[in-house]
Amino acid sequence: MVMKRLFIVLVAVLALRVSAQSPLGSGLSPTSLVERLWKEATEGELLTPDGWNRASRFFVHHDTFAENSVLRVVSNNWGIEHSSVHNDSAEVVLEYWEAGTVDASLRYTPPTKTDFYKNAVVYHLILAPTHWTMFKSDGKVITGKEERTGPDEWQIKEPTGLPWTTVNTAVRYVLEKREKSKDPVIRKNADETLARLLKLH
Secondary structure (H helix, E strand, C coil): CHHHHHHHHHHHHHHHHHHHHCCCCCCCCHHHHHHHHHHHHHCCHHHCHHHHHHHHHHECCCCCCCCCCCEEEECCCCEEEEEEEECCEEEEEEEECEEEEECCCCCEECCCCCCCCCEEEEEEEEEEEEEEEEECCCCCCEEEEEEEEEEEEEEECCCCCCCEEEHHHHHHHHHHHHHHCCCHHHHHHHHHHHHHHHCCC
């Protein structure tokens, strides 16, 4: 009888925990949402207008894609260090290390030197109504958001920031841009950037 009561209490606790982590209909807990965002970044999704705009579902507010934006490069290895949920808000801490930036001319800039081995980003999430993103006819520019009927979902409060991807994907990105360019300066920049990035593997 005691074991049966203990089992019922355990099931109830687990049910409450699942409910707090992943509200009915959201499909993603705060941790899973941040991991999904970074997985898409790793796959290069944030380097195209379509992929960038699709990522708007993860954010309360989403920045417009900038064609000539600086690209942040981060480590191939990253992971969730800590997460917590309290009612309708959550915090997720993700660890990685900065690997520099690549600008529109394919010039590489190394990260600022620090005494820390790793970097961390803290995401604050809230439960907010589901929404979709409205685009202009070219499909690239965000014109606004509208709420639709449906359950609340976990969404990130922080701004989207610069597009980012990992070292391996940045190498592929620079190679593709180099092949498409006929500008000797850009091709030279690309060669130098590739040499720097390949050392970070």
